[in-house]
Structure formats: C-alpha cells, structure tokens
Amino acid sequence: MESAARQDAISMVDLKAQYRTIKPEIDAAIERVVNNTSFIMGPEVTGFEQAFTQVSNACFSVGVASGTAALHLALLACGIGRGDEVITTPFTFFATGEAISQAGATPVFVDIQPDTYNLDPELIERAITPRTKAIMPVHLYGQAAEMDEILDIAKRHNLRVIEDAAQAHAAEYRGRRAGSMSDLACFSFYPSKNLGCYGDGGMVTGNDETLIKRVRKLRDHGRMSKYEHDELGWGYRLDALQAAILGAKLPHLEAWTEARRSHAARYNELLAGSDIVTPAARPYNRHVYHCYVVRTPRRDELAAHLTQAGIGVVIHYPLPLHLQPAYRELGYGPGSLPVSEACAQQVISLPMYPELTDVQIERVTSAVKAFVG
Template structure:
C-alpha cells in the first residue's frame, strides 16, 4: 500500500529529537502554554516575517480569534471562497457574521480576485482569502481592494506554511494570518494546534486574552474569552519540526516537479503554479473528468488518494441557510467533481512516486 501521507516515516526521521523534546516538556510540567509555547510563538512568527505570534489549540480557533480581534461582529459580512475546508466558513459564522462567497479562479483554485469587488456591500468588513493546497492567493489585488474599501484582510494559511507571494511569506501579508498545525499539515503537531501571526500589537494582545478566557492576568477577565490554549507538549514538538520545514518543503517541491514530468502524458490536469507563487504542495491535486473512476482504479492498485474537497461549502447541508444554490459558483463546483489528491509527503520514495504515476497513466 502506498499511503496518502506517512506520518510514521516523518516521525522516524526525527525520532531522537522529538523524544528528547517531549521528555523535557514532561519534566517541566508546563502542560498548558508555558515556555515551549512562548518560544514557538517567537520562532514561528519570525519564520513568517511577522512581529507577533499567538499559539492556539486549532487552526479553526486561530481563524475565529483573528476575526474577533479584527472587530468582526454579528451583521457584518466577510468575503471568502466556497472551495475550502469548512472551518474557514465556520469561523466566520462563530462571530455571528455572514460569509459571502466568491468563486475560485479555475487555474489556481484560490479566490478569483476579479470577482471580489462586486461582492462588497455596506456590511462588508473583511476579506478572507484561502491559500489552498499550499499555493498563495493573489494577494496584491486583494490588498488593493481592501485599502480602497477600508477592509481587513485575514489570510487562511492553514495549508501554506512557508509559501510565498512575490517573495513574502504568507501570513505576514495581510492584517492577520492563520495557520493550522493539524498532524497532516506541512508543519503538523502530534495532536491539534494553530497560530495567528500579525504585525499589529493591538490584535496580538486581544488574541492573547481571548485564547485564555479573556484574562489580562489570572482571574482578571477583561473580555468574554475562550479556552483556546496550546498544549506545552505541542509547542515542544512543533519547535523541533519547524527546524526541518525548509528541508521538507524542498522535498515536496521536488516531488511535485517529478509528478509534473511523469504525468505529462496522462489524461489529467496537473497543478499550475502561478507566476507570483512559491507553492509548497500541501496537496498535489490533479483534475480528471473521470475522477471517481480514477480514484477507484488507484485504490484497486493499493494507492491511497484523497479528495479536497468533494462538496463546496455553499452546497453543504449545514450551510443551506446562506441561500446559495447549485450553479452559483461553477468553477468551485467543477473542481469539487474533478480534483483528486495524490500521495504527497516529503519521504515519498522515487519508486513509490513512479508507481503512482504509472497507475494514473494506465487508468486514464
């Protein structure tokens, strides 16, 4: 079996470092927040090119608190894309605001910047672009629109650790950037985790309080907050893994380049890297008109695949109350029917990759 992702292979490659860090964290008994989390915040924010980092328990919590820090309230509108993991939209709804969808660009799979301005109303307060699959959204036009209309830009960088837009690391480009450390991410915890990065000290201070019951100091609750704190163990683990992220990213990009060559003769569309983008390939998604058949044939050859994502958010039953219908966002809907994610992880062997590619070619 060729796995879609192999977390055991990654762990084995850094086992001694991880085990040492975990035992030290256990010995410190700083199990919630603590010195390892503080150090991770400084190291990861610096890595992103941002002044502040605030660690939280999930990427969803990062989005939620970023929206709250930016002043998003019930009745406000936040523009985003329906072709994303549901957490992007859920976080907007947690604030009481309304998600307003804009279709994706069919080449990059990120928000179509040409359609954003038409979606702006008097209630629009923010734009929330998603750096999907590890490719940055086209941030230049987004920032230009935001400046002209006085809007906040919050980057969903959950899949884009170390990705760059025109040489600048994502997360530090908008007003706030949100990351997930879910285990399968390019930088993944051994459990859940997330981070908000920003250059705005007021946003950072507010998020620090909101993640810890709204406390300015212990038992002094300034805000109605949440229990969104990061575990000390995850801070220690992520600090180790951050030191390897550059190497892992280079490996992913090399694997993607090899896939591009191997699949040149296959009847699939391979990912397109936009000219402004340093893609980090959290997902390597091909497109096929016969996606479901292709996936089944790969499964029969013991090759695991994924679909990111089979139903766009505007067609999910949970979000039917937003009032969107089939056909409202044709590019998102087409992508949801056609994308198939192939095995992608830094330790993927050349032999396994070639086997995947030959199976795709023979099945299309």
C-alpha cells in the first residue's frame, strides 16, 4: 500500500518527466560539450545568448552564473551602489532584495496588488526619496507587473527600471515580452524554472548596448583582455555545459508555455465555484504560470491535507522580505505592508509543469475541493 501511494504521488515539479521527452537532444548537447572540452564561455554560450535574445525580444543578452548574479550585475551596470535606494516588492524570493544589498544599496519595500501579487504602482511614488535610483519590479509567478505605470513613474523621476523576470520566460505585457521593456532585465535558469538548466544559470537582457557591455565585462572579472583588468569584476560566467542544455531546451519553450497555460485554464475550470481564490490573469498579459498559486485562509491545513494525499505543494512565499531576520535593521515591522503579509499567510502553489496530465489535475482539484467543500 505504501509503495502504491508513492507511485501515485504527484510531484510539485517533475523534471524527470521533461527529460524523458527530450533525452536524445539533451544527451547530444552534453556529449558535444564534453567532446570539444570548451567548458568556459565559447560557442555554446554565445549561441544560446543569441537564441535567447530572440525569445526575449530584447536587443542583447548576456549569460551569467545565476539569476542572482544577473540581478547583481544589472544593478552594478546601472551605477547602483552605496547610499542608493531601490524600490521593489517584499513578496518575492530573497534574491531580489539580496542583490540590491550586495550592490551596496538599500531595498525599499512597497506593498503589492492583492490579486496579481505584483508590485502596486499606485504606492511607488510615495516611497521615492532623493536617494532612490531604481525600481525593480518582479514578474511574479509568470505574470508581468504593471510596466506602463512603472516606466512612466521612472521616467518622471529619472530612475532606472530593472525587471526581475526570473519566473517570466516568454511572458508578455500588452504585447511586449518580459525582458524587453526596461533598462535591463534578469532571468534565472534554476532547474525548476520554465526554462531551466541542470545546475545554476541566468541571463541579463537589454536594449542599451553600453549597459550590456558593462554587464559582459563585470561577469568576467572586469577584464579588458585575458590578463588585463581595469576594474574589479566577478566570476559570474555561464557554464558552457549549462548553455548547451538550455540551447537544447529552448526550441520547446513555446510548447511548454502553452501547456502550462492550458493546465492553468483547466485548474481554473475545475476549481470554479469553490472557496479557493484562483490566479487573476490580466487580459492584456500573457501569464506563463511558472507557479499556479491559489489562496485560502486555511492554507496550512490545506497543505497538510494535500501532502497526506500524495500531492506535492510549495508555499511561495511564507515570509515577506521586509520581515526576514536579515532585514530587521531596516525597521519594517508586522503590519507595515499588510497585503504582502496577508498573502504570505494564504498562498499555496499546486503542481504545475508541462507534462502534467489532465487526470493528475483532476485528482489535485478533487482533493482541494474535498477539503474546502
């Protein structure tokens, strides 16, 4: 019985299922890199950068070591440093705020919209001070933030905009791709992402060649030539092996994205009429559903119920950045950003990956409805 239960378990993300569908392509990409022994930079990285530029609709792409490295380098390339402030959301993975701090700046957290969970543009201007240098919206869960309003505010106050698009590969806002709308944008290729490698990887995209050249230089130890460096940089290069894997996966991204969107529509249909709050996708957005996130005041009990039923769930995210112990010195306390705090206590991510079957979705939603009534 116990063995059967394990066999019937539904994972939050099933990377093995994806690998099985494209095994020959992945294996060939890995073998190619091993045979040519060009493990650092080289044609695999350049080729993937060029291909990803087409996907993001930006003019340039620079492969880097991780999504966090992408954020860090984008901030540095934009001249963000000690004494500066960057406005961002507290309802995101820790790396968003961490990168701002690593650049020497201070994150200023602004609350979110209660339905999309993205940065609320109506609250941004009151947070701007003479020290504010940039706004960093996060396209959370695969849905783009309200970029027109954010870009307008930035233009009026002479601020940079850096998109955290770590969860938004191929997402769109009013027909424009995530990664193409701001000064610079940052993607993650963490294994569970919509486009993920077999380790860590990231990308910085943008349309300003000067900024991109600086990112390209800083990712590789600030070097002018092999052994000449005119400034301090970082070892933030994208591995050739990861680039090759990503290059093999990239042609499948569109089909995988449409599968995710179809799964989300099916979830919405089956959960309609229940007490569960399903995702709010703006009609002008292409939501790519990195996560399928629902909301209920009985979140922890639902999580336990689904886990007991052999259904994988994750909470993205249980503690907003402004309440993290690492940011205690910033002085935010409980109740300071109420929407983020309420969402952190109520959201739960259900299984979502392209290879998910309709039978599995029906089983998940049946278990959810059996709990909420």
